[in-house]
Amino acid sequence: MSKGNHKNDSRNVRSVLQPDLPENNNMKPEPDDHRGTCSAHKDEKRSLMMADGGSEEDRKGSAHKDGSGNISAIAGFDPDGGRTNPSGHASGSAGYPEIQRGMGGEEHPSCWKLDDLKKLSDCEENLGYLKFDRMHAVLVDVGILYNSHRLVPIKGKDAWDSNHVKMPNSVRNQIAPNQGPKWKQISKHLSGLARQKEADVKDVANAIGHFNPKYQSRWTFDALFSLVKTTPPSENDLHKLFPKIAALALKLPDEVQKAIPLLQRGHDASIYLSRVQIACLLANAFFCTFPHRNASNRTAEYHSYPSINFSSLFGKPLNRKIQKLKAIMHYFRVVTDERMHEGTDKAEANGLVTFERRCLRDADTPCWKSCTETLSKLHVTSRGHIEDDGADFLQVDFAAKVIGGGVLDSGLVQEEILFLLYPELIVSRLFTQELDDNECLIITGLRRFSIYEGYSDSFQWVGPYDATQKRDKWRRLKCQIVAIDALHFKDPKQQYDMRAIERELNKAYCGFRRSDKLQEPDIATGKWGCGAFNGDPQLKAMIQLMAAAKAGRGLAFFTFKDHQLAKELLDVYQLLVSRGFTVGELYELLENFCTAVRRHKDESLFDFIRKSWSKL
Numbered sequence: 001m002s003k004g005n006h007k008n009d010s011r012n013v014r015s016v017l018q019p020d021l022p023e024n025n026n027m028k029p030e031p032d033d034h035r036g037t038c039s040a041h042k043d044e045k046r047s048l049m050m051a052d053g054g055s056e057e058d059r060k061g062s063a064h065k066d067g068s069g070n071i072s073a074i075a076g077f078d079p080d081g082g083r084t085n086p087s088g089h090a091s092g093s094a095g096y097p098e099i100q101r102g103m104g105g106e107e108h109p110s111c112w113k114l115d116d117l118k119k120l121s122d123c124e125e126n127l128g129y130l131k132f133d134r135m136h137a138v139l140v141d142v143g144i145l146y147n148s149h150r151l152v153p154i155k156g157k158d159a160w161d162s163n164h165v166k167m168p169n170s171v172r173n174q175i176a177p178n179q180g181p182k183w184k185q186i187s188k189h190l191s192g193l194a195r196q197k198e199a200d201v202k203d204v205a206n207a208i209g210h211f212n213p214k215y216q217s218r219w220t221f222d223a224l225f226s227l228v229k230t231t232p233p234s235e236n237d238l239h240k241l242f243p244k245i246a247a248l249a250l251k252l253p254d255e256v257q258k259a260i261p262l263l264q265r266g267h268d269a270s271i272y273l274s275r276v277q278i279a280c281l282l283a284n285a286f287f288c289t290f291p292h293r294n295a296s297n298r299t300a301e302y303h304s305y306p307s308i309n310f311s312s313l314f315g316k317p318l319n320r321k322i323q324k325l326k327a328i329m330h331y332f333r334v335v336t337d338e339r340m341h342e343g344t345d346k347a348e349a350n351g352l353v354t355f356e357r358r359c360l361r362d363a364d365t366p367c368w369k370s371c372t373e374t375l376s377k378l379h380v381t382s383r384g385h386i387e388d389d390g391a392d393f394l395q396v397d398f399a400a401k402v403i404g405g406g407v408l409d410s411g412l413v414q415e416e417i418l419f420l421l422y423p424e425l426i427v428s429r430l431f432t433q434e435l436d437d438n439e440c441l442i443i444t445g446l447r448r449f450s451i452y453e454g455y456s457d458s459f460q461w462v463g464p465y466d467a468t469q470k471r472d473k474w475r476r477l478k479c480q481i482v483a484i485d486a487l488h489f490k491d492p493k494q495q496y497d498m499r500a501i502e503r504e505l506n507k508a509y510c511g512f513r514r515s516d517k518l519q520e521p522d523i524a525t526g527k528w529g530c531g532a533f534n535g536d537p538q539l540k541a542m543i544q545l546m547a548a549a550k551a552g553r554g555l556a557f558f559t560f561k562d563h564q565l566a567k568e569l570l571d572v573y574q575l576l577v578s579r580g581f582t583v584g585e586l587y588e589l590l591e592n593f594c595t596a597v598r599r600h601k602d603e604s605l606f607d608f609i610r611k612s613w614s615k616l
Contacts, residue, residue, distance in 0.1 A: 111379070112378060129142075219311050227322050266439075275353060279336075282427055324461075355427075356443070371550055377555070385558060389524075391479065398486065399415050412457075425481070497594065508548075509551060524556045546587070
C-alpha cells in the first residue's frame with residue numbers, strides 16, 4: 001500500500017519549496033518573535049453524526065447562551081458529570097472541565113489539565129541492560145556503572161576518519177605534516193593557563209591564537225572583553241574561571257578514551273556520554289581546539305555539520321552574545337566547582353546523557369489519509385513556557401536542520417535559548433550531521449543550569465537554576481528534548497501545499513513516535529515553525545495534533561501569550577473531538593483547505609474547519 005499520496009515527494013520537499021535557503025546553515029532568520037510567532041463509509045458516518053445537529057454556529061450560540069452544560073457537551077464532556085470519550089486516547093477521570101479565565105475576563109473550558117497528561121517522572125522504566133553495539137556507542141564502562149554505580153571512561157582506540165569525530169588530542173592531528181601532534185602544543189599553552197591563579201581575556205585569546213594561527217588575525221574577542229568589563233566586581237570571578245576551564249579541557253585524553261562516532265544522515269544511532277565527558281568536550285570547544293571545524297564553505301569537510309568551536313561567539317560585542325556568555329560561563333563555573341569538590345566519577349552531579357538520532361523509514365511512514373486514530377489529550381495555555389511548565393514532558397526543540405541553530409553566533413530564539421538553559425545540548429553540534437526530512441534528534445538526561453527572562457534582543461540571563469530531578473537506572477536525569485526542524489517558507493503560501501504538509505506531518509511524527517518502551521511521556525510543544533520560519537500557527541498546531549494522535553501521545557500546547565490562538569485552538573479541538581474526527585479525515589480537510597487557498601480564498605484554517613463542519 002502506498003504510504004501517502006505525496007510520500008515520494010515529501011522527502012525532497014525542502015529542495016522543491018525552498019530553493020533559495022541561506023548557505024549558512026548554523027543561522028536562523030531573525031524573527032520579530034519566533035514564539036509568537038474508505039470514503040463512502042466516512043460520509044455515512046458523518047451524516048449520522050450531523051443528523052441531530054444544526055449548524056456549528058447554532059451550537060456555539062446555544063452553548064454560550066445555556067452555560068457550561070452545552071459547552072461541556074461540545075468539548076467532549078458529559079454534562080451529567082462523566083467525561084465522554086469520543087476518542088480512544090482522550091479518556092480520563094469523570095468531571096467537568098476546568099474553567100480558565102482569559103486575559104479579558106472571558107471563561108472557557110480547558111479540555112485537559114496539565115496534570116492529566118503523562119509525565120516523564122511518572123513513566124515506568126523498561127530500559128534493559130545498557131550495552132555497546134553498532135547502533136549504541138557507550139563511552140563509559142558499563143560493567144563498572146552497574147557494579148559500583150560509578151561513571152568511568154571506557155578504554156578504546158582513536159579513529160581519524162569520516163565516520164568519527166576528529167579529536168584535538170589525536171596523534172593524527174598534526175601541527176603540519178611531519179611536525180608532531182598538535183595536542184602537545186595545545187597542552188603546553190593550556191597547562192600554562194591552568195597553572196595561573198588568574199587569567200584575563202588576552203591570555204585566553206593568545207592561547208586560542210596559538211592553536212589556530214590561520215585565524216589569529218581574523219578572530220576577535222570583543223564580546224568576551226565586554227563580558228568581563230560589564231560584570232560587577234562583586235560577581236566577577238571570570239579571571240579565576242578561565243584557568244579552571246583550561247584545566248578541564250586538559251582532562252580530555254583521560255575522560256574520552258574511545259572514538260566518538262558521528263551521528264550521520266540516514267542512520268539510527270545513539271551516543272552515551274557522561275556529563276563530565278561532555279564538560280571536557282565543551283571546554284575544548286571554548287578554547288577552539290577541534291580540528292577541521294572552523295571552515296563553513298560548501299567544500300569544507302564538515303560543511304553539513306554545525307560549528308562547535310566558540311570563536312564566533314567571542315566576536316562582535318552584541319548584548320545578546322554577552323548574555324549567552326553569562327549562561328555558558330555559569331555552566332563552566334558549576335561543572336568546574338563540582339569536579340574540584342566531589343571528584344569526577346562519584347559526584348552526584350555526574351550522570352549519563354543520551355543523544356539519539358532517529359530516522360522514519362518508508363515502512364513506518366503513515367498513510368495519513370487512511371489513519372483512523374482520533375485526537376489525543378490536549379492542554380492549551382497562553383501562559384507559561386515549555387522549559388518551565390512542560391519540563392516533565394518530552395520538550396520540543398523548534399530546531400534548525402543544523403542542530404542548535406545560531407547558539408554559537410548571534411541567533412537567540414527558542415532553540416538557542418534551550419541550548420543556553422541546557423548547555424550540554426551544545427555538544428550535540430560536535431557529532432550531529434544536519435537533519436534530513438525524515439529525521440530527528442532526541443536527547444535524554446540533560447541538566448538545566450540557568451533561568452532567564454525576555455526573548456531575542458530582550459533576552460537576559462537572570463541566574464542559576466536549582467531543582468531536584470529524578471534519575472533512571474542508567475543515571476540519566478529525567479529530562480528529554482526532541483529536536484525537529486520545520487520548513488522555512490520564504491513565501492508563506494508555499495506551506496499550503498500537501499507535499500509540505502505531509503513533510504511536516506512526517507517530521508513531527510518522527511519526533512513524537514514511541515520507541516519500544518512500555519511508557520513514554522506526553523509532549524510539550526507550541527508554535528513550532530512559526531515566527532522566523534513563517535509557519536501558519538493554526539496549521540502547525542493541527543499538524544502536531546495529528547502527529548501526536550498517530551503516535552498515541554497527548555499534547556501540552558503553549559501559545560506563548562497568544563491568547564487568541566489558545567482560544568481558537570481549544571474551540572476547534574473541542575469541535576473535532578466531540579464529533580470523533582479521525583486523523584485521516586483531518587488530512588482530507590487539509591487537502592480541501594489547500595485547494596481553497598489556491599483559489600485565493602482568504603480564510604483561516606480554523607474558520608475553514610468550522611464552516612466545513614457546519615455544512616456536513
